[in-house]
Amino acid sequence: MKFIALCFLISLLVLFNTKPLQGAEPETVVDKQGNPLLPGEGYYVFPLWGDNGGITLGHIRNKTCPLAVIHNPEAIGSPVFFSASGIDYIPTQTDLTIEIPILGTPCNEPKIWKFFKVGVNLWYVGTGGRRGDLASKFKIVRLNVEYAYEIYSFHYCPSDRRRPFCAPLGFTYEADGTPVMAVSDGIEPYYVSFQKVSTFAQKKNQDLSSM
Template sequence: MKTFISLLLFSIISFSLAQESPDPVRDIDGNLLRSGTEYYILPVFRGMGGGLTLAPTRNQSCPLDVVQESLEVDNGLPLKFTPVDPKKGVIRESTDLNIVFSAFSICIQSNVWMLEEYEGQLIVSGHGMSGNPGQETLSNWFKIEKYEDDYKLVFCPAVCDFCRPVCGDIGVTITENGRRRLAISDEPFKVVFKKA
């Protein structure tokens, strides 16, 4: 019996060690994206707007939502990525992470990305909560996934074992006032990362 249990434990440990980690995400210079380091998220196609920032999109001054700058020469605001395991230093593809702008805003909000419903659309706003993975923070976790030769942002958190979140690619939608707001979309926003 002891031999069977030892063999079973050895098999489980061996299987766990054999599983490869997801590929690391790289910036436009080929360097690894690191937790706690500031980056800009930029569109691959520079003729269609600039980097990401916070702006009002709801016919009121607060809260601020995540939008794309209208001018391609504008990098937007720097931001940081924090993986679900904050001890991990490298950001990896298809793993849950918080995204937070490194800036002050006119609104009293955290600048942590979160997905929320507004007028029938699932949009990305900047008043989420960092850390504490689980059911209460489900809307605050995003992923970076490889998309063709670049990357895309995805909402499909795995921080809650029994939750069944809506999953989808993050794309750009145009609001009534002409803002390029991030939201769940059929067309992914193809991006690269540049160290700030």
């Protein structure tokens, strides 16, 4: 019953209020086990509706670079790393550097998240970012409804007066069906939970060296 109530409340929130709470105080982001997210540790980012795939990097539109942040429904995705200056734990409502350090790709640019424009009022999230750059400042925002303590979304809303806009990240689809993380009108927030890579491997008895 709690899960059904949560789904209903989230549906209402998506319909009527997809903006982050104004003036909300930062709090520690926690994983699915209730443990604080740590800088320098890898985490899988799972969608709210079960462990149905995860996020990783991929090529779009026949371009080598930048890589785009995509959702792969067939796999657990790639480890994601979060960092910010002078912190011991990853907080909400705080500018973060987010990175998916995949090796062995023909794209040699940094794997730090960055916005790039691909159309009118459409921005994709891809690689090539730089720590401290305006286009590479993302936030984690907790879903503020009952029973949603471990549910979050990503936002582009840098704590900088130069910010061009403030919006949640969701997914849109390329012509070939590839889901790409983006910001645009009408895109719903992508609600997620976090699973520390090491604890997921122990739970599933998987060999991370093969991923």
